[in-house]
Amino acid sequence: MSLRNVGIVYRKELTEALRDRRTVISTILVPLLLFPVLSVGFGSLAVALVGKAKEEVPKVMLRGGGDSPEVVEGLKKLDKIEIVAETPDWKDQIINKEIRAAVEIPAGFQADVAQQKSDTVHIYNYEGEMKSEFASDKVEKYLKDYSDTLVKDRLAAKNLPVGVLKPFEFKRENVAPPEKVSGAAFGGIIGYMVILLCMTGAMYPAMDLTAGEKERGTMETILSSPISRMHLVLGKFFLILTAALGTAALSVLSMGVSFSVLGHYTSQSAGGREAAAGLILKLGPKTVISVFLMALPIAVLFSATLMTIALFAKTYKEAQSYLTPMTFVVIIPAVAAMLPGVELTPKLSLVPILGTSLLCKELVAGTYHWNLIAIIFASNCVYAAVALFLAIKMFQRESVLFRS
Amino acid sequence: MIEARGLSKRFHDKKRGEIRAVDNVSFTCQPGKIYGLLGANGAGKTTTLRMLATILEPTDGTAIVCSYDVVEQPEKVRANVGFLSTATALYRRLTAQEFVEYFGRLNGLDEATLKKRVDDIFTRLDMNGFRDRRCDKLSTGMMQKTSIARTLVHDPRVMIFDEPTNGLDIMTARTITAFIRECRNNGKTVIFSTHIMSEVEKLCDTIGIIQSGKLLVEGSLPQLRDKYAERELEEIFVKVVTPHFVAEEAN
Numbered sequence: 280m281s282l283r284n285v286g287i288v289y290r291k292e293l294t295e296a297l298r299d300r301r302t303v304i305s306t307i308l309v310p311l312l313l314f315p316v317l318s319v320g321f322g323s324l325a326v327a328l329v330g331k332a333k334e335e336v337p338k339v340m341l342r343g344g345g346d347s348p349e350v351v352e353g354l355k356k357l358d359k360i361e362i363v364a365e366t367p368d369w370k371d372q373i374i375n376k377e378i379r380a381a382v383e384i385p386a387g388f389q390a391d392v393a394q395q396k397s398d399t400v401h402i403y404n405y406e407g408e409m410k411s412e413f414a415s416d417k418v419e420k421y422l423k424d425y426s427d428t429l430v431k432d433r434l435a436a437k438n439l440p441v442g443v444l445k446p447f448e449f450k451r452e453n454v455a456p457p458e459k460v461s462g463a464a465f466g467g468i469i470g471y472m473v474i475l476l477c478m479t480g481a482m483y484p485a486m487d488l489t490a491g492e493k494e495r496g497t498m499e500t501i502l503s504s505p506i507s508r509m510h511l512v513l514g515k516f517f518l519i520l521t522a523a524l525g526t527a528a529l530s531v532l533s534m535g536v537s538f539s540v541l542g543h544y545t546s547q548s549a550g551g552r553e554a555a556a557g558l559i560l561k562l563g564p565k566t567v568i569s570v571f572l573m574a575l576p577i578a579v580l581f582s583a584t585l586m587t588i589a590l591f592a593k594t595y596k597e598a599q600s601y602l603t604p605m606t607f608v609v610i611i612p613a614v615a616a617m618l619p620g621v622e623l624t625p626k627l628s629l630v631p632i633l634g635t636s637l638l639c640k641e642l643v644a645g646t647y648h649w650n651l652i653a654i655i656f657a658s659n660c661v662y663a664a665v666a667l668f669l670a671i672k673m674f675q676r677e678s679v680l681f682r683s
Numbered sequence: 684m685i686e687a688r689g690l691s692k693r694f695h696d697k698k699r700g701e702i703r704a705v706d707n708v709s710f711t712c713q714p715g716k717i718y719g720l721l722g723a724n725g726a727g728k729t730t731t732l733r734m735l736a737t738i739l740e741p742t743d744g745t746a747i748v749c750s751y752d753v754v755e756q757p758e759k760v761r762a763n764v765g766f767l768s769t770a771t772a773l774y775r776r777l778t779a780q781e782f783v784e785y786f787g788r789l790n791g792l793d794e795a796t797l798k799k800r801v802d803d804i805f806t807r808l809d810m811n812g813f814r815d816r817r818c819d820k821l822s823t824g825m826m827q828k829t830s831i832a833r834t835l836v837h838d839p840r841v842m843i844f845d846e847p848t849n850g851l852d853i854m855t856a857r858t859i860t861a862f863i864r865e866c867r868n869n870g871k872t873v874i875f876s877t878h879i880m881s882e883v884e885k886l887c888d889t890i891g892i893i894q895s896g897k898l899l900v901e902g903s904l905p906q907l908r909d910k911y912a913e914r915e916l917e918e919i920f921v922k923v924v925t926p927h928f929v930a931e932e933a934n
Contacts, residue, residue: 287788291777298776298817496772500833502738503766504789505758677739 288514344384470639480526576659689744719887765834768845790837
């Protein structure tokens with residue numbers, strides 16, 4: 280095999296790729312911009328929106344309570360909510376977001392409390408709507424504090440200590456370091472993004488170097504040169520692989536920078552420290568290199584497979600229609616890896632994209648199961664070798680190269 | 684020299700079954716001569732020339748090009764062949780010089796030889812004014828000159844032209860025909876396919892008429908005129924081809 284010839288084809292394809300706007304966008308710009316936009320952009324926006332929602336003084340409608348002045352006064356004194364008068368369309372007002380919640384004090388509530396009878400105070404809200412949830416939380420906190428005060432008063436009246444109702448305390452504590460906690464939360468999406476971008480990075484050059492070449496009429500030109508078809512396909516393959524790996528490398532790099540910028544930004548902002556603890560994702564060099572190494576055989580697999588499929592097409596458009604469904608083939612296992620409870624097992628390690636995606640989750644969390652890493656790397660190398668072999672074989676077939 | 688020995692190419696079509704695109708074709712092209720392969724569309728000209736250029740592999744038979752077998756030594760054959768057709772387009776994102784250099788390197792030229800060869804060709808074809816211009820910014824004439832430069836960069840002994848003037852304006856077509864003549868004058872073996880009679884009359888030393896994949900007749904223009912008692916090549920062509928064409932239509 281002549282590495283010189285493979286190198287000549289590779290350098291020429293690289294020159295052309297760097298002059299192709301579509302390839303530059305999909306290989307360089309998208310991975311560089313996607314993570315900052317997703318993490319810093321949307322992250323900052325989310326923090327700002329949550330902060331703003333918390334600062335809002337929500338309108339809460341009071342239903343009943345005419346015979347319970349103490350609790351009503353207590354609610355009205357809360358400076359974090361605005362109590363509005365009762366109207367019959369209170370449900371619609373909650374749904375239409377005119378008021379955020381309603382609290383219903385049952386008739387005779389205060390008298391029942393005095394006689395130590397149990398009543399139920401209802402809080403009505405719009406579940407899932409953030410501002411409505413915040414308003415309900417505020418009302419609920421007040422009612423809980425009020426209930427605690429009553430309990431304390433009752434115990435005091437009977438000369439009983441508070442501990443009589445709480446024989447012991449219990450507390451849940453996290454022992455995992457922060458990077459593992461955030462890794463468990465974000466690791467899935469990291470693997471997903473790296474795999475998906477690896478694929479999109481390979482897609483445009485794969486189409487351009489095969490179907491694009493047929494469509495532009497340069498396939499016959501190159502086939503008339505003395506280079507062997509194996510050298511030709513390898514030169515093209517290495518360029519597609521470069522694009523896939525370049526996209527993956529840039530995406531991992533961009534991701535690391537984005538998360539550290541996001542962490543820095545949120546921890547600097549007032550009241551953002553708590554949020555920052557959950558958002559900071561520490562991607563050290565070891566994690567970055569590990570994710571990149573695991574992406575390597577996947578990138579080979581994608582490059583060879585996409586090139587083989589695109590080679591069947593006569594035109595760029597036809598190649599697009601063949602390769603677009605491939606995105607779903609990649610997305611489904613990658614998304615499956617993000618589902619809660621899906622853990623890396625030896626069997627799942629053998630599933631091409633799912634195994635790598637699950638492994639990325641573990642790697643980002645700082646966990647290294649070396650036996651599974653070996654299985655995934657080896658199996659992906661086998662799949663990649665088969666795909667590359669098929670690509671070389673397809674390039675030898677006249678019925679594929681000169682399909683009409 | 685080119686020697687085709689029973690060249691055949693069969694394709695399989697889902698609807699039409701087996702198609703004999705080229706059927707047992709044999710001929711010889713000598714150095715310093717132009718062999719014209721004349722035929723209607725779909726006669727088998729392009730398939731024959733693609734087999735000679737080793738772009739397609741023969742189903743049966745073979746051809747010897749510059750002492751190399753097209754089936755056994757395709758890469759050596761290609762190293763000795765310059766192939767030009769209207770289907771051999773340029774890499775539009777490369778400059779004219781990059782394009783020619785790329786093919787020079789693929790033909791195994793070292794950098795010093797390549798530079799000298801490219802400079803010579805660009806000067807000879809008057810291409811220095813656009814050597815750094817991208818191929819997608821070239822006029823049709825400039826593109827053809829760049830294609831010619833590509834076929835010449837490795838100084839091949841055999842030139843294969845597949846309908847090289849098809850769809851070109853008259854001025855660009857004249858550049859190509861002048862180049863074909865120059866190749867012959869330089870002692871190269873030239874084979875040339877076309878369906879344009881006037882080009883064959885002007886250029887070819889030997890004419891082969893091909894129809895339905897079969898080489899029906901070959902000879903020099905005077906020999907064909909004598910044999911068919913016709914002055915115009917077009918009339919000779921019609922006389923040769925019509926019986927086969929009618930039979931084909933009937934089938």
